Amino acid sequence: xxxxxxxxxxxxxxxxxxxxxxxxxxxxxxxxxxxxxxxxxxxxxxxxxxxxxxxxxxxxxxxxxxxxxxxxxxxxxxxxxxxxxxxxxxxxxxxxxxxxxxxxxxxxxxxxxxxxxxxxxxxxxxxxxxxxxxxxxxxxxxxxxxxxxxxxxxxxxxxxxxxxxxxxxxxxxxxxxxxxxxxxxxxxxxxxxxxxxxxxxxxxxxxxxxxxxxxxxxxxxxxxxxxxxxxxxxxxxxxxxxxxxxxxxxxxxxxxxxxxxxxxxxxxxxxxxxxxxxxxxxxxxxxxxxxxxxxxxxxxxxxxxxxxxxxxxxxxxxxxxxxxxxxxxxxxxxxxxxxxxxxxxxxxxxxxxxxxxxxxxxxxxxxxxxxxxxxxxxxxxxxxxxxxxxxxxxxxxxxxxxxxxxxxxxxxxxxxxxxxxxxxxxxxxxxxxxxxxxxxxxxxxxxxxxxxxxxxxxxxxxxxxxxxxxxxxxxxxxxxxxxxxxxxxxxxxxxxxxxxx
RNA sequence: GGGUGGUUAGCUCAGCCGGUAGAGCAGCGGACUUUUAAUCCGUUGGUCGCGAGUUCGAAUCUCGCACCACCUACCA
Numbered sequence: 001x002x003x004x005x006x007x008x009x010x011x012x013x014x015x016x017x018x019x020x021x022x023x024x025x026x027x028x029x030x031x032x033x034x035x036x037x038x039x040x041x042x043x044x045x046x047x048x049x050x051x052x053x054x055x056x057x058x059x060x061x062x063x064x065x066x067x068x069x070x071x072x073x074x075x076x077x078x079x080x081x082x083x084x085x086x087x088x089x090x091x092x093x094x095x096x097x098x099x100x101x102x103x104x105x106x107x108x109x110x111x112x113x114x115x116x117x118x119x120x121x122x123x124x125x126x127x128x129x130x131x132x133x134x135x136x137x138x139x140x141x142x143x144x145x146x147x148x149x150x151x152x153x154x155x156x157x158x159x160x161x162x163x164x165x166x167x168x169x170x171x172x173x174x175x176x177x178x179x180x181x182x183x184x185x186x187x188x189x190x191x192x193x194x195x196x197x198x199x200x201x202x203x204x205x206x207x208x209x210x211x212x213x214x215x216x217x218x219x220x221x222x223x224x225x226x227x228x229x230x231x232x233x234x235x236x237x238x239x240x241x242x243x244x245x246x247x248x249x250x251x252x253x254x255x256x257x258x259x260x261x262x263x264x265x266x267x268x269x270x271x272x273x274x275x276x277x278x279x280x281x282x283x284x285x286x287x288x289x290x291x292x293x294x295x296x297x298x299x300x301x302x303x304x305x306x307x308x309x310x311x312x313x314x315x316x317x318x319x320x321x322x323x324x325x326x327x328x329x330x331x332x333x334x335x336x337x338x339x340x341x342x343x344x345x346x347x348x349x350x351x352x353x354x355x356x357x358x359x360x361x362x363x364x365x366x367x368x369x370x371x372x373x374x375x376x377x378x379x380x381x382x383x384x385x386x387x388x389x390x391x392x393x394x395x396x397x398x399x400x401x402x403x404x405x406x407x408x409x410x411x412x413x414x415x416x417x418x419x420x421x422x423x424x425x426x427x428x429x430x431x432x433x434x435x436x437x438x439x440x441x442x443x444x445x446x447x448x449x450x451x452x453x454x455x456x457x458x459x460x461x462x463x464x465x466x467x468x469x470x471x472x473x474x475x476x477x478x479x480x481x482x483x484x485x486x487x488x489x490x491x492x493x494x495x496x497x498x499x500x501x
Numbered sequence: 502g503g504g505u506g507g508u509u510a511g512c513u514c515a516g517c518c519g520g521u522a523g524a525g526c527a528g529c530g531g532a533c534u535u536u537u538a539a540u541c542c543g544u545u546g547g548u549c550g551c552g553a554g555u556u557c558g559a560a561u562c563u564c565g566c567a568c569c570a571c572c573u574a575c576c577a
Contacts, residue, residue: 019528075537155513266577418576473577
């Protein structure tokens with residue numbers, strides 16, 4: 001009795017038990033998991049090649065079909081049955097009859113389950129209602145599915161199960177398959193864009209002795225043999241610029257970053273970042289370059305630069321607005337004067353009134369930026385570059401020649417979210433050393449996100465980094481935009497989840 | 502981290518003022534050789550998220566916990 005209790009798990013339901021019994025029967029009949037079936041066609045290829053032919057044409061010149069896939073629908077009508085199978089390309093209807101495969105096999109087929117994986121041979125015909133269908137002459141059960149699929153009409157609606165059991169989501173949700181196909185094509189298109197322009201794709205370390213290149217808290221790990229701490233990277237920036245020092249003057253990397261921060265619809269602990277660096281360019285070039293990239297990627301993947309997102313049309317084709325922090329605030333809040341935005345006391349009073357978090361030690365630029373983030377950032381729905389960031393929040397960016405308190409830097413906002421961050425790189429090793437020291441002071445003062453002093457990076461700059469422009473683009477957020485996905489979890493195959501139970 | 506909502510059969514969901522569990526799909530048995538979420542007849546299947554409490558009696562009311570979603574806060 002206690003044993004029965006222990007095995008009576010949620011999986012031990014009637015359907016599961018019946019399917020296991022069916023598998024046990026299959027085992028008695030020889031190999032229950034045969035792997036000698038070779039398919040010759042994909043469903044979509046057959047649809048593309050023969051979808052336009054009439055039934056008369058298909059009868060006059062029979063077309064052989066040999067396909068495999070997972071059975072998703074089944075309609076048994078006595079001596080004949082219809083079924084729908086799905087492979088990586090799409091779906092195909094099957095017509096299984098006593099005439100075609102014999103009554104004995106057809107009777108066995110009637111007991112196969114939705115979710116089972118079949119191998120099929122036959123010829124193509126068109127049904128009364130015009131659907132291209134395989135009239136089956138050979139039929140094999142290749143893999144028995146023990147677990148029932150979600151309800152066939154509603155599909156998988158439980159968000160948690162979609163994320164935890166993405167394999168089920170992909171089986172039953174066309175939209176999920178499309179999202180991740182688009183994601184793959186976006187990355188392909190980006191890679192092609194860079195390779196076509198003479199960039200070298202590189203891979204830099206994921207485990208850093210000193211986490212750097214961004215303001216963020218890292219994940220810590222430990223190397224046993226060396227008995228030393230290591231950190232999962234928060235950004236590849238400092239390594240990529242070392243490569244520019246080394247003479248790889250145009251490099252890019254598409255890879256994962258890890259940040260030990262909160263999880264939300266816009267944040268996953270690991271996320272994919274594109275970073276690229278080009279010598280002898282500046283941040284203004286990067287803005288033109290980014291616009292060109294987004295247009296080319298959207299056109300390659302979606303066939304248009306007008307992208308629907310959550311009920312709005314985002315136009316990636318028009319020239320993107322370019323505003324300073326102050327200009328952007330004034331553009332969206334015409335009642336605010338430039339004098340107010342340049343008044344430290346006024347900014348502090350406003351931020352206090354909004355209950356916004358700000359660093360009291362911040363200079364005017366830092367306060368302006370915080371005020372911008374609080375009041376204006378979410379309004380930047382159409383692509384907008386915000387330029388001229390204060391130096392105090394940009395420890396790796398080059399100072400503006402005319403105004404040394406700001407940097408030659410921009411961030412690109414679309415749908416109210418930061419999508420990209422780029423700047424002319426700081427290549428003055430002495431200025432960089434001072435900025436690292438300032439970061440260390442902030443870290444010592446309790447800022448967990450402040451940077452460390454990276455002595456080897458300074459040493460690299462001392463060999464000479466050519467004037468360089470560099471940028472990072474959040475790939476997950478770009479894919480959210482291009483797939484009209486409201487949550488970052490919809491564009492990450494296996495988003496981070498708390499453990500079950 | 503804060504707020505709101507949710508958790509009932511394998512799946513999608515009902516379940517009123519507290520009276521002891523329902524439907525559709527899937528499954529099982531039967532009819533049916535051009536169906537399209539096939540149809541028709543019959544039928545199996547439940548730790549009502551977990552734990553306390555109130556009550557003669559809790560899926561239902563109260564409290565706590567867990568997980569999920571959404572909003573919000575930081576970061577990209």
